Amino acid sequence: DRGIRSATPEEIRAGLTADVYFVGTQQILQHLHKQEQVVAAEVFANHAGILAGVEETLALLAPLPVTVEALEEGRAVAEKEVVMRITGRYGDFGLFETAILGILASSSGWATAAREVVEAAHPVPVFSFGARHVHPAVASVMDRAALVGGAQGASSILGARQAGETPSGTMPHALLLMVGDTVEAARAYDQVMPPEAPRVVLVDTFKDEAEEAIRVAEALDGRLGAIRLDTPRERGGVTPGLVREVRARLKQAGYPDVGVFVSGGLTPERIIALKEAGVTGFGVGSYIAAASPLDMTMDLKMVEGRPVAKRGRIPGLTDNPHLTVKLANAPEMRG
Amino acid sequence: DRGIRSATPEEIRAGLTADVYFVGTQQILQHLHKQEQVVAAEVFANHAGILAGVEETLALLAPLPVTVEALEEGRAVAEKEVVMRITGRYGDFGLFETAILGILASSSGWATAAREVVEAAHPVPVFSFGARHVHPAVASVMDRAALVGGAQGASSILGARQAGETPSGTMPHALLLMVGDTVEAARAYDQVMPPEAPRVVLVDTFKDEAEEAIRVAEALDGRLGAIRLDTPRERGGVTPGLVREVRARLKQAGYPDVGVFVSGGLTPERIIALKEAGVTGFGVGSYIAAASPLDMTMDLKMVEGRPVAKRGRIPGLTDNPHLTVKLANAPEMRG
Amino acid sequence: DRGIRSATPEEIRAGLTADVYFVGTQQILQHLHKQEQVVAAEVFANHAGILAGVEETLALLAPLPVTVEALEEGRAVAEKEVVMRITGRYGDFGLFETAILGILASSSGWATAAREVVEAAHPVPVFSFGARHVHPAVASVMDRAALVGGAQGASSILGARQAGETPSGTMPHALLLMVGDTVEAARAYDQVMPPEAPRVVLVDTFKDEAEEAIRVAEALDGRLGAIRLDTPRERGGVTPGLVREVRARLKQAGYPDVGVFVSGGLTPERIIALKEAGVTGFGVGSYIAAASPLDMTMDLKMVEGRPVAKRGRIPGLTDNPHLTVKLANAPEMRG
Amino acid sequence: DRGIRSATPEEIRAGLTADVYFVGTQQILQHLHKQEQVVAAEVFANHAGILAGVEETLALLAPLPVTVEALEEGRAVAEKEVVMRITGRYGDFGLFETAILGILASSSGWATAAREVVEAAHPVPVFSFGARHVHPAVASVMDRAALVGGAQGASSILGARQAGETPSGTMPHALLLMVGDTVEAARAYDQVMPPEAPRVVLVDTFKDEAEEAIRVAEALDGRLGAIRLDTPRERGGVTPGLVREVRARLKQAGYPDVGVFVSGGLTPERIIALKEAGVTGFGVGSYIAAASPLDMTMDLKMVEGRPVAKRGRIPGLTDNPHLTVKLANAPEMRG
Amino acid sequence: DRGIRSATPEEIRAGLTADVYFVGTQQILQHLHKQEQVVAAEVFANHAGILAGVEETLALLAPLPVTVEALEEGRAVAEKEVVMRITGRYGDFGLFETAILGILASSSGWATAAREVVEAAHPVPVFSFGARHVHPAVASVMDRAALVGGAQGASSILGARQAGETPSGTMPHALLLMVGDTVEAARAYDQVMPPEAPRVVLVDTFKDEAEEAIRVAEALDGRLGAIRLDTPRERGGVTPGLVREVRARLKQAGYPDVGVFVSGGLTPERIIALKEAGVTGFGVGSYIAAASPLDMTMDLKMVEGRPVAKRGRIPGLTDNPHLTVKLANAPEMRG
């Protein structure tokens, strides 16, 4: 299905996503009768951040005759800290350097950004709403990393399943526009949804948010869990003042327990201000999705018991007591 | 294969990467007997940039009874410009909003960053070296977007195939460290490689780059295409002065035609300075790979002939003469 | 009426608003038999700006035996440019130095700020809405200065009279809140107002501005001149996007000729952006009202034909060909 | 006296300084038979600052059938804090909204700036010298606000009277220029002034300030209270070094008790530096006079017992235990 | 005379100011039988600037068996431009590397700064007043460099001689303080000085500068060439306003031709503003004296006909057509 251009797990396992220059390497090693050398390679992070993607990397490496030591997912790692060490014949794992670094770097980048918003929002929960900013092939990878970083749920179906969530209750602007009235749509949604699903109704489509919030609260008669504010930038976005007012007007109308869920261009700074105004849930999209990868480097540090390194790095294994053995299938290294 | 967590093309086509709240929408529309309404939705970019991902989106939509108008891939789009319009029954395509936006946003983000470095490097060619910074499932999507943005080649195997490249000739630091000497590795590589592949030898692993460059040039005796400089930050990175010196020393040693290929932390500013110093090729990784998605929004603008829009947007279709019909399978809209 | 603490014109003419140290001066001059000396004093602006307050100053000086040369109101003056020269016995006008400088400085400060917003808004008209930011005793002085600076009208009753305006047509939020519905209030206002007064209805009190604008346009059936947007900061203020959307929705509803009048925290930067979005009138309050006075200095430059100056200034009259004689009642200076 | 354009207390009481759109309001309310509604309006400050103008506002409202609660003058108020609440028939006080806000905003702006310089100068006294920067109609209003903010005296005659000061003793540059010598002028001033008035002599008109200070001290033979430094910017202004030198030279000449009073372009930063150098009094003009109004907003919050508010504000009365009843003449509100 | 710690010309010629590590070098070369090798060394500037010190360097090298090519003094050189090339046996000149670089770097640094102020002041002349900021051993070197950079004269006796000036006419503050009166000192100075020396009298010691200027002009009765202003920072320094006022007052007193010479903390920015105010001469001290050396590097580029260079530089001679042969005493280089 090359219409959709992302690689399948089979293609990844077949090494097709590797950098091309790994291809000739095995051939050259054979030419030089060095293909049986056992080596140790270390992966380190170029910046501090939250580590993620370890489990997926282990799943990629599990079938191979390699030994892998690694840190735990979700751990805060320091700049230049070694996060994984792979020992084995280079020909057996070298082709996967690109994939390993890519999995760790992208997942850790997302987890790091998620941690930032989670800390800003604490104790109000954060949900990963970033699926629409990344390629669908990796939407659930991102959602998984956001959960590692502390998010409480995620918007993509695969991501929500990872969080053990049932498909959660809110609705797209499109539905409201087709129905033509928020209250009518909210009533239908209330009738169709399973009783245990929380009712979260988007109230910024047609009318003033405060007006619509009260209309919907009245229509759902106690079953409304939260309203969702996603006011676009053209209308000034969601401000702390809007949240305070909506909460106050709902309370005056007899609905003090209706929550306020906010989404749209959220950053740690905005989250802090909105939390103080009474928000009960945040949906964070681009702050997580557009996070830079936490770039990783893999360096060969031992070749058959001999410490090596390229210029700029220190030869030999790097001490990190937090590494634990995850796979133990490598042939023995000679020295 | 849920060890590798990325979604397969089949899962994407099955809607499993959608935001969960699209799931209940179809049910609600049926409850309200509105499932047959024909609507028009427009996608616009929230920032200016280079459009990519259109072809992949069309491949996703091709099996559906929808009509699609879109701009061409590679086109520079303005802030808020409509880049795609989809007409059809909402139930037939709504589930794909997340995937469509994700494909367009991520690909356009990468293409936009690629265009920036390509313009800085012009006329020196740029190659996408970012595979190691993104999840392997999307490495080739990124490489494809970089080509749309003007890159001349890409480092991932799938990416290189898209560029019609044969696996290109360079080598990892790991190979050099196992062999133990750059010249020995270069000789083996020269013997193993097909004659038409350009010989590009990495010269920053063991010794001074200038010294190594001359040793390799002598060893390959006229067959050396270029040396590659990737000096790490710990050693000051690749500076214009280093490039000038290496070129001058190669020339004095009788190798005026050996190119200098540079990689490692390149940005448009550094590229401009290095180009002036005589670089003949650039490998750009994180500048492209870590680019923010060019965030896209999809808005319903017509429902059965009636202009609509949520607050903050202008109801009805937006005029854009550059849109052309790509698919034409929608049922007719009633008005 | 010392409950209201501002000074009356009579008190000003009686010198009660002078700096106290002018009081003893006349006594000392008599003690020294110098009270008959004829002197020339020059007033200059310490910064560039728009000159205003000249007519009011002349009205203050008219009863006195002095000769006054001055520049015209509304003229752009340079830093340190002499704007007025007063010749006469010091005892006859010295007591008014404080008042003269105060009138010129405050009026010129307001006129300068008004000119800035008028230039930003050009050709869209600006109205001075600053009365609520200044003491009521000087609200009409400020409105007068804003007119000198180029404003087309002013909101205070005395200010509007100076502009030759009939009390213009808009309404306070309070009226709307008492009536309880914008349309009901708009209808009553339409019935009560004289036919020639333009109908300008405030639409941000209860409901979404776009929704309310259309409701009002329909209710007034062709007689609506403009809607007024004054959305508070808590709701994101008035954005260019809101203006564009309201105009588009009004046009789609069949009211392309209804204007959009905007007020609330306007600055030259915001005015430029809003003008592009289609605003047809601006009400500017604090930008004009809170303008710094254009500080003025009065220096004695001749005493009975002898050039004098304090340290830091150049003795003798300053050449300025744009000064013209406004009053000519001084006794002759001996030299 | 429309030559002088400021409004008289009578005009203010007659509502002529109101925004014109309050005029039609009463008519519309009658048209709708709502003129008897009793409402509550709250005034809040948009920024933190020092409250002033309360007494003058109460004097304006005293004749009306309204109940007024307010904070005390001189109190530090927080952003958005309610500073006054007015209850009554809207028709009875609505016309005064402009005046009330203008009095409170302008007075509080001046008091806030005065407090800043007073705190910087503490314990050295500050005098308000700003009369020449504002319209004479409000010079005493500003001086009164400066006293509320902590100033010890004021330069305008009406302002000085409010501070209970006898006209204080200093002299204008003009007097010195007419007399032609500082010592001669100082002697005459000493002879003319009442014995209890402190002798403060301006010493920067003709000669070096230190030289002149000693000449004057010798001439007044123990009766000199202070010299005043007002060196213009063209001569480098008054620096801490100048103050230190003048004090030292006076002390060496046998006049250690002569004070140094400084004026001219003072800001909190300069005051702090000058205080350390030994200044004994500050005359602050434009820092106080050019202060921005502390902008105030009046919102209707109750209509006949029903909580109301425009969008962006929270309906109903705002709790502020520091409000106390100042006037109690409103008819009862029905609910 | 080691009380005064500077080195004598003899010590410099004897190599005692060299970096110590040049000492062993000759010994090692002999040990290796390489002392007869003829080499070429190039000196380049690390920044753009004005070249000075060339003649002094040539004087140092003249007795040696070397060939020297160099650029002209006063020339603007580019970053990295070769300014001098020395050919000879290394043992014959290597010991002087430190001295050569020191002469060129310090002189060029001073000349570069002088050029900046000269360009700012043009066409008003600049005099180097920096002797008091540098060690007396190099005061005349600095003055010489300032002349190369465009200064018209210099304050040190040796510096003034280089400019062909007779000891110029001004006076120290100390003289004035001993005499006790500026006019008395000026008269004595006028009587003692040779008739052709311009009379420049310092007028900021006792009294107001303007007052003193006129007193002196009257006392010298047409023979006063200029007054000098050097007002200290404690008194606000020399401002453009002070210059304008002094010039105006001198002109009004009948002395339009008396110049105004300014010194004290001058920078290019201040010079530009003061020049517009009418200054007729500038004395610049610390801006020239405290200039950073224009750091120079000497690199060996040829050894017996073989291009060499250390890492970071390009082996072999650098083309610079502006170099001309200044000395031609080297033995021939073998190759």
Next chain:
Amino acid sequence: DRGIRSATPEEIRAGLTADVYFVGTQQILQHLHKQEQVVAAEVFANHAGILAGVEETLALLAPLPVTVEALEEGRAVAEKEVVMRITGRYGDFGLFETAILGILASSSGWATAAREVVEAAHPVPVFSFGARHVHPAVASVMDRAALVGGAQGASSILGARQAGETPSGTMPHALLLMVGDTVEAARAYDQVMPPEAPRVVLVDTFKDEAEEAIRVAEALDGRLGAIRLDTPRERGGVTPGLVREVRARLKQAGYPDVGVFVSGGLTPERIIALKEAGVTGFGVGSYIAAASPLDMTMDLKMVEGRPVAKRGRIPGLTDNPHLTVKLANAPEMRG
């Protein structure tokens, strides 16, 4: 020897480096019969810093009939603190004002900068390598001042002697380039040097620094004291990463005790980062050599017992208990 333009100690003592206007002063004083007046002059620093040059100044003044009080060399002085007081007949010492200020200002400027790098490097020693940035006549003056500021040694021969150092052991790039190989040069240098001199070998000329360091360590077989890194900017300069790597590789090769000496463009910031990486010695050139002079002012404060001062200064002696009498040869002051 006017080829070398610096002044000799004899010329300095003869007053030839004085500002020319001191020349006429003595003549004028005689003309006025004031040459016998005894005066006191104080020197103060215009900025805070480290005092140096006192001993040299005393050596200059020792032959004169003056009394000198001064602070100690190396003392931290405050802004405006009096550092020296000279009492005597003005004619006996006035001519030396320029030289005194120049010695103190330049030495104190260098000492102040040296102190900054010494504090950054503490406890790692700093050596003054700045001789090549200053005129050779003052290279040893600068080195002496650096020692006063805390440097442990200096590179110039005269400077090293002052530090009691034997000519220390390192080598110029030129030697290495003539020999053609670092190891060969190191061996020769090891054979030629006295046994007690530490072997410090420059390793950045030909090959990778780490490679060369190990080659040299092996060649000198335990006698290598330190390698020196001076990597030029074109090659990225010396980074903390390079230092760490070189130290680690030397240790792995069995040479853990070889030090790392770093030079080249060092600043306090870079020194702090490099110290953490394990540097054992710093050679600081331009940071010390290019330091601004700590500008000094000399003011006459007493004339025959009468306190005097120019405008801007306070007449009479300034109290500073840290001044101690260094010379006591002045005639008595009358008063």
